[in-house]
Amino acid sequence: MSTRLFFISFIFVITTSVSISAQTVSVITKKNSIRESCRFFAPVKTTVHYSDLLEVISQEGDWFQVKFKEIQGCIHKSAVEEKSISLSKIVSSGSQSASDDEVAIAGKGFNPQVESAYKRDNPGLNFQAVNRIENYNVSDSALKNFIQSGRLISSD
Amino acid sequence: MIKYLFINLILTSFLLTGCAGVNIGGVGLGSVARIAEKTYQATTPLSDEEEYYVGRAVAARILSSYPLLEDKELTEYVNLVGQTVAIHSDEPFTYGGYHFGVLDSNEMNAFACPGGMIFITKGMISSATNEDELASVLAHEVAHINNRDGASSIQKARLTEVATLISTEAAKRYTPAELSQLVKLFEGSVDDVFKTVVVNGYSKSQEYSADKDALNYLSRAGYDPQALITFLERLIAQEQGLGGGLMKTHPAMIERLENVAENLPSKKGDEALVNLRSKRFEKAIK
Numbered sequence: 001m002s003t004r005l006f007f008i009s010f011i012f013v014i015t016t017s018v019s020i021s022a023q024t025v026s027v028i029t030k031k032n033s034i035r036e037s038c039r040f041f042a043p044v045k046t047t048v049h050y051s052d053l054l055e056v057i058s059q060e061g062d063w064f065q066v067k068f069k070e071i072q073g074c075i076h077k078s079a080v081e082e083k084s085i086s087l088s089k090i091v092s093s094g095s096q097s098a099s100d101d102e103v104a105i106a107g108k109g110f111n112p113q114v115e116s117a118y119k120r121d122n123p124g125l126n127f128q129a130v131n132r133i134e135n136y137n138v139s140d141s142a143l144k145n146f147i148q149s150g151r152l153i154s155s156d
Numbered sequence: 157m158i159k160y161l162f163i164n165l166i167l168t169s170f171l172l173t174g175c176a177g178v179n180i181g182g183v184g185l186g187s188v189a190r191i192a193e194k195t196y197q198a199t200t201p202l203s204d205e206e207e208y209y210v211g212r213a214v215a216a217r218i219l220s221s222y223p224l225l226e227d228k229e230l231t232e233y234v235n236l237v238g239q240t241v242a243i244h245s246d247e248p249f250t251y252g253g254y255h256f257g258v259l260d261s262n263e264m265n266a267f268a269c270p271g272g273m274i275f276i277t278k279g280m281i282s283s284a285t286n287e288d289e290l291a292s293v294l295a296h297e298v299a300h301i302n303n304r305d306g307a308s309s310i311q312k313a314r315l316t317e318v319a320t321l322i323s324t325e326a327a328k329r330y331t332p333a334e335l336s337q338l339v340k341l342f343e344g345s346v347d348d349v350f351k352t353v354v355v356n357g358y359s360k361s362q363e364y365s366a367d368k369d370a371l372n373y374l375s376r377a378g379y380d381p382q383a384l385i386t387f388l389e390r391l392i393a394q395e396q397g398l399g400g401g402l403m404k405t406h407p408a409m410i411e412r413l414e415n416v417a418e419n420l421p422s423k424k425g426d427e428a429l430v431n432l433r434s435k436r437f438e439k440a441i442k
Binding site: 030076078079109111126129149 | 203236318330377
């Protein structure tokens with residue numbers, strides 16, 4: 001009987017911790033939006049940034065219903081990745097940002113510091129044009145109008 | 157029962173408050189996590205963020221050979237078509253997002269840099285007869301990004317070296333020696349990708365897969381997937397015997413065409429809508 005009770009307790013602990021940890025995702029794009037509903041052109045409720053941690057409430061197709069700093073909304077699954085060990089850090093720190101260690105790991109490898117050094121070694125490369133292309137952004141409303149006027153599908 | 161609840165409480169609080177600071181046999185669990193991170197880094201490819209920086213450098217190299225066409229209206233139009241396709245792809249969001257640039261070259265070509273930057277030449281745009289065909293070219297390039305075809309050409313040994321280097325306890329900013337080593341690895345990685353994307357081209361299976369995915373994106377977006385076939389047929393006719401540009405980086409076009417035909421969705425596009433979109437295409441490319 002005692003072995004059985006211990007086993008049940010143990011399973012309870014494991015499943016509780018696994019289910020809690022599985023409910024957190026980390027933003028993997030520079031910037032993204034939490035939207036009112038799970039559609040590409042739904043109004044934006046707030047903006048999130050790389051390595052922000054979001055609490056998952058549910059999944060609707062390719063979208064997650066998430067909570068970030070008490071704001072609830074939707075984010076596309078390709079903008080986040082599962083972060084199975086981070087909720088404990090949220091619980092203990094009360095924060096929804098990644099720890100310094102996580103940020104350090106995230107910023108390691110090929111990062112802006114490496115790119116700057118590479119640019120110095122290769123002054124003939126046209127990074128100015130790359131920045132110009134990157135700074136060109138299509139607004140949600142322009143894309144939505146384009147899709148509608150071309151009788152295309154708006155994805156959701 | 158109370159005893160077991162107590163044990164549960166202790167175990168739960170241990171799991172919830174994190175493992176940092178807890179030592180087992182003299183090894184901190186923080187260190188265990190770091191070892192796991194090192195193992196992870198050594199066995200996985202570049203992160204999305206790293207892929208983005210490699211892609212920027214590849215783009216900078218392309219733009220050193222091909223000037224960017226400074227045509228705001230055409231660039232905006234190509235970005236609208238490209239973004240429409242991208243949101244219907246398997247990965248609508250990348251670290252830095254999708255960006256489309258037009259190259260001032262009459263060569264017929266298109267390039268996908270890791271992370272989401274896509275180039276299409278003026279010559280390639282002129283070869284398309286309508287928006288759906290332009291969308292088919294961009295969808296193919298978006299598929300290369302979704303499938304990480306450029307990044308996968310980086311030699312594994314380089315990635316292992318990067319993983320080893322970054323798994324040291326160093327802070328986010330590197331020492332000059334570490335930085336110098338990383339820059340060499342970065343340069344090598346950029347070379348690997350550039351050779352594949354611009355010089356040698358992708359493997360046949362990567363091209364087939366990108367075509368198949370492109371058909372799906374086109375179909376999901378409401379474009380006519382048949383446009384990929386008509387465009388490839390025209391390219392073959394135009395390029396046969398010339399041996400330059402696209403034929404160099406996209407070999408065996410006839411076989412590709414057969415592969416596309418085999419995977420074409422059964423639902424056909426509406427010709428009236430293709431014609432409707434053709435009007436804005438003609439206006440944009442004037």
